[in-house]
Amino acid sequence: MASRILMPVPVCLIENSQRKGLVVQQEALQVLSEVTQPVVVVAIAGLYRTGKSYLMNRLARQRKGFSLGSSMQSHTKGIWMWCVPHPCKPGHTLVLLDTEGLGDVEKVWKKQKCDINNDTWIFVLTVLLSSTLIYNSKGTIDQQAMDQLHYVMKLSEHIKLKAAPEKSEDELKDSEKFVLFFPTFVWAVRDFTLRLEVDGKEISEDEYLENALKLKAGSSPEIEHYNQPRTCIRQFFPGRKCFVFDQPARKRDLVRLEELQDDEIDPEFLQQVEKFCSYIWETSPPKTVRGGHFVTGNMLGKLAETYVKTIQSGAVPCLESAVVALAEAENTAAVKAAVTLYEDLMKQQVKLPMETLQELLELHTKCEQEALKLFMARAFEDNxxxxxxxxxxQVQQVKEKFCTDNEQASRVKCEAALKDLSQDLERRIRDGAYSVPGGYELFKGDEQALVGKYRELPGKGVKADAVLQEFLQRKQAVAKVILNADVSLTEKDKELKTGEQDRNERAEQEREVQRKKEAEDKQKLQDQLRSCEEHKLQLRKKLEESCAKQLEELQKMMSHKSKEESALLREGLCDKATHMQLMNSRLEQEYYTTKNNIMSWIEIMAKTLLDLADVIFRHWRSGSGGSLPRSL
Known part of the structure; x- marks a missing residue:
């Protein structure tokens, strides 16, 4: 579906107005609701009038789209969104977010009418919604550029990891785990004029960034001011990349940059832009949330709504709370989608009436497995x-309806067949054909012939014997009248013998119908147990995968902290390296504690599901007073 979404121009995702503040736009949410694929969310932030929109248009493979503007006034207000097919990842949608310029002079002049944290909240939302964050600046990465990126230092004050407060001083602070959830960081330096070299040695763009992020030893206020933004970038963003860009054209042509043809733009700049776009397209990861769940467009819209609503309430966005709310919505939707899939598959494959219950249950098993597979692919582990x-x-209810409909379809077909086959018998009864000596034997012979023809008919379904028994029972009164009128049966003992024989035959037929019913009930119970075991198996698999992802995330964080510890040691910052070592030790302890608790947690969850399933099945059988036989 997502590949067919056509967005000729971007739309506003989050409006930023003086009167209402930050407001999520319904038009954008409607677009996102139709994006069912995983999304790669690339956002750009930076000072106003630094050319952010131009790069985003290039990432969309368009010349125009996001407004560039040509004056000192910021054109982009709030956060604007453009969904386009991903050029390198089939089955994914590229969501581009162009953000309002930070430090807009116009907003500073009107600060008394604006939230003083306005720029910070824009930056926070950009970080929370993106999987790749591009920070766009001009000139060089110097102290002034770092000072302009002071918003990164406020992230720990404006984002919470957990809803509940920390319970122990030994636990890591929220900000120390941001590395698990924050996007890849790309610094785009525009109008770069320096040579990429240190001490006369040529360096790469990435080395230029890492050199700019080196810390100074000491504890003076000046050094703390110098180190703070660098520490935050190193701590929050493990994946970092840098690109430098020459000025794209002559100064007088910059005002119409989006109108310039490629031959009017500096060739070196075009190569740099092509290199930048290729990197973003090829390496930007899909947006994920805790547990490694891929975020779809619909989920991205829900996250935006949750974060903005929290900000509007005066609270701080909480990653855990947002994921819990998202899990509730997604799990509800996953149940609905799975039940719908099951019902659709059953309707496509079940041709009523089915000949046996076993055939119906085999189809049910296949369809239920597909539905369960869909549910597990979408569901979050939360609850x-x-x-x-x-x-x-719900699947049980739908299955029972198919069973009921199957029985009804079989009944209708069997009753129609008997009605058709018994027309000649009914006519002979009306005509008095059996009111003659030997009439009873003649009647029984015709009745048996009718039964033989009926049994030969294919496709009668599960109610074939029950309907036949009901038919024969209705004919008992007629048979008795014919028997009494049969002048050939003058001997009383012969009459009694004949009646006893008929009763024995009817009793055997009733026992046969009852045996089939009991066999079908046993089949249903066995199918319930099979279904429960399948659900338990799939739940265990889901939880084991989730735990593996959780451990993998902790390992990545430990690896990042270890690298940072080594870097601090190389920079001669032993105190900071010691702090990082202690942090890594706590992470290792958390890793092994989590690993040891996994199996017991999985067992508890599996048992919980079994208990819930047992309650469901007992409730389903409450009408007949049955109970789940553990021996089956």
Whole structure:
């Protein structure tokens, strides 16, 4: 679906107005709701009038789209969004976010009418929504550039990791775990005029950035001021990349940059832009949330709504709370989608009436497995047992309706067949054909012939014997009248013998129908147990994968902290390196604690699902008073 979304121009995702503040726009949410693919969210932030929009238009492979403007007035207000097919990742949608310029002079002049944290909130939202964050600046990466990026130092004050406060001083601070959730960081330096070299040795753009992020030893206020933004960037953004760009054209042509043809733009700049775009397209990861869940467009819209609503309330956005709210919505949607898939698949494959219950249950098993597969692919681990139990309950209800419909279809077909086959018998009864000596034997012979023809008919379904028994029972009164009128049966003992024989035959037929019913009930119970075991198996697999991702995330964070510790030691910052070592030790302890608790947690979750399933099945059987036989 997402590949067919056509957005000729960007739309505003989050409006930033003086009167209402930050407001999520419904038009953008509607667009995102139709993007069912994973999204790669590339956002750009930076000072106003630094050419951010031009780079974003290039990433969309367009010349125009995001407004460039040509004056000192910031054109982009709030956060604007452009969804385009991803040029390198089939099955993904590229979501480009162009943000309002930070430090807009016009906003500073009107500060009394604006939230003084306005720019900070724009930057916070950009970080929270993106999987790759591009910071755009001009000139060089010097102290002035770092000072202009002071918003990064406020992230720890404006973002919470957990909803509940920390319980122990030994636990890591929220900000020390931001590395797990923050986007890749790309610094784009525009109008760069320096030579990329240190001490006469040529260096790469990435080395230029890392040199600019080196810390100074000491504890004076000046050094703390110097180190703080650099420390935050190093701590929050493990994946870092740098690109430098020459000035794209002559100064007088910059005002119409989006109108310039390629031969009017500096060739070196075009190569730099091509290199930049290729890197972003090829390496930017899909947006994920805790547990490694890929974010779709619809989920991205929900995250934007949650974060903005929190900011509007005066609170600080919380990653845990946002994911819990997202999990609730996604798990509900996953149940609905899975039940819909199950019902659609059953409708496509079930041709009523099915000949046997076993055939129907085999189709049910296949369709349920597909539905469960869909649910597990979409569902979050948060409270998953209750949602999976709800899926089990709803699928059970739909299955029972198919069973009921199958029985009804079989009944209708069998009754129609008997009605058609018995027309000649009914006519002979009306005509008195059996009111003759030997009439009873003649009637029984015709009745048996009718039964033989009926049994030969294909496709009667599961109610074939039950409907036949009901038919024969209705004919008992007629048979008795014919028997009494049969002048050939004058001997009383012969009459009694014949009646006893008929009763024995009817009793055997009733027992046969009852045996089939009990066999079908056993099949249904066995299918319920199979279904429950399949749900348990898939839940265990889902939880094991989730735990593996959780451990992988902790390992990545430990690896990042270890690298940072080594870098601090190389820079001669032993105190900071010691602090990083202690932090890594706590992470290692958390890693092994988490690993040891995984199996017991999985067992508890699996048992919870089994208990919920048992309640569902007992409730389903409450009408007949049955209970789940553990021996089956």
């Amino acid at each position: 998953i047992c209750c949602f999976q139990a709800d899926l089990l309950r």
